[in-house]
Amino acid sequence: MTPETFRRHLHRHPELSFREHETSRFIAGQLDALGIENRPVAGTGVLARIPGRGDLRRAVVLRADIDALPLVETADVAWRSENEEVMHACGHDLHAAVLYGVLRRLSAAPHFPGTLFGLFQPGEECNPGGASRVLAEDPFRGYDVAAVVGEHVDPQLETGRLGFRAGKYMASNDELRFTIRGRGGHGALRGQIDDTVSAAADLTLRLTALNDPDRVVSIGRLDAPGATNVIPDEVRMEGTMRTFDETLRADTRSAVRTCAEQVARQYGVTVITDISPGYPCVTNDARLTRIATELADRLGIPWEPLPLRPTAEDFGFYGQRYPALFYRLGVGAAAGKLHTSTFNPDEGAIACGIGFMHELALRLLTKT
Numbered sequence: 001m002t003p004e005t006f007r008r009h010l011h012r013h014p015e016l017s018f019r020e021h022e023t024s025r026f027i028a029g030q031l032d033a034l035g036i037e038n039r040p041v042a043g044t045g046v047l048a049r050i051p052g053r054g055d056l057r058r059a060v061v062l063r064a065d066i067d068a069l070p071l072v073e074t075a076d077v078a079w080r081s082e083n084e085e086v087m088h089a090c091g092h093d094l095h096a097a098v099l100y101g102v103l104r105r106l107s108a109a110p111h112f113p114g115t116l117f118g119l120f121q122p123g124e125e126c127n128p129g130g131a132s133r134v135l136a137e138d139p140f141r142g143y144d145v146a147a148v149v150g151e152h153v154d155p156q157l158e159t160g161r162l163g164f165r166a167g168k169y170m171a172s173n174d175e176l177r178f179t180i181r182g183r184g185g186h187g188a189l190r191g192q193i194d195d196t197v198s199a200a201a202d203l204t205l206r207l208t209a210l211n212d213p214d215r216v217v218s219i220g221r222l223d224a225p226g227a228t229n230v231i232p233d234e235v236r237m238e239g240t241m242r243t244f245d246e247t248l249r250a251d252t253r254s255a256v257r258t259c260a261e262q263v264a265r266q267y268g269v270t271v272i273t274d275i276s277p278g279y280p281c282v283t284n285d286a287r288l289t290r291i292a293t294e295l296a297d298r299l300g301i302p303w304e305p306l307p308l309r310p311t312a313e314d315f316g317f318y319g320q321r322y323p324a325l326f327y328r329l330g331v332g333a334a335a336g337k338l339h340t341s342t343f344n345p346d347e348g349a350i351a352c353g354i355g356f357m358h359e360l361a362l363r364l365l366t367k368t
Contacts, residue, residue, distance in 0.1 A: 045119070047139055062103075064092070065150075132314065147322070170281065175239075178200075
């Protein structure tokens with residue numbers, strides 16, 4: 001099976017986070033056909049292993065995510081989603097196709113030193129993140145992991161162009177939830193109520209005032225089930241918090257709680273604050289980034305430096321335990337925006353993605 005056919009099959013049959021049962025069965029079947037050792041990981045993921053020669057304890061892990069998003073696809077392609085209201089709108093099908101192509105090449109010529117792992121990871125789009133579940137199983141125990149490598153498609157880069165950034169790259173994310181409770185009642189009888197709606201509005205403004213170049217706090221949902229003349233007893237709010245530094249992350253959590261406490265005192269209401277930890281920052285190992293950019297130059301593959309990105313990725317968990325590298329693979333502006341119903345990446349990027357990741361894996365296995 002070609003990587004393009006592999007990708008189109010996944011695109012036709014997308015599955016949501018931690019529900020990738022048919023996806024993992026398909027992937028395992030294709031690996032079996034190539035004679036590649038594989039086993040389940042993190043419930044609905046697949047971990048492939050290709051032993052090379054020499055000291056097999058030295059290892060490189062190549063990771064691709066495999067889950068899809070809850071969207072109705074409107075892209076006009078022959079391989080459009082056949083699963084109602086589920087779509088590969090973030091390119092995870094293409095990530096998996098690239099990894100499949102790399103494993104196919106390496107299994108045909110396993111003359112490299114060490115061990116190569118191919119990780120088809122579930123649940124990137126949903127807390128607690130498939131990466132955290134993979135690491136909880138400790139599947140690389142006993143190996144000296146030289147690098148964990150991942151890529152992500154990028155429609156802001158022309159097809160076949162790569163993007164790299166050393167050091168901090170993508171933000172951490174935490175989910176924010178607030179419940180504001182007080183005495184509701186008639187909106188005209190101000191002296192007899194606690195204005196939960198004004199409290200929620202004030203809290204929203206205080207939280208968004210925390211925004212600066214290194215952190216983002218946004219409220220995306222506010223439920224105040226009152227009426228034109230009714231102040232509700234309870235208002236609920238939900239939002240997100242992003243930072244590029246773990247110390248700042250902890251400081252911002254404290255600042256969020258302080259904002260809630262100040263609002264509670266000012267309005268005489270109760271504010272219950274729930275901060276649900278999400279993914280850590282994605283921080284790229286400087287040495288791995290240098291190796292990758294030098295390799296791209298040697299192969300004649302164009303690349304460019306990447307700016308800080310306030311979106312989050314559970315790949316950040318790997319960087320907390322092992323040297324890690326996460327880079328971008330251009331799929332062209334015509335692909336449209338990620339996480340939209342019309343997203344349609346240029347499949348021409350697959351060959352470039354395979355070629356570069358294959359050479360990078362070999363380089364990392366042999367470079368001490």
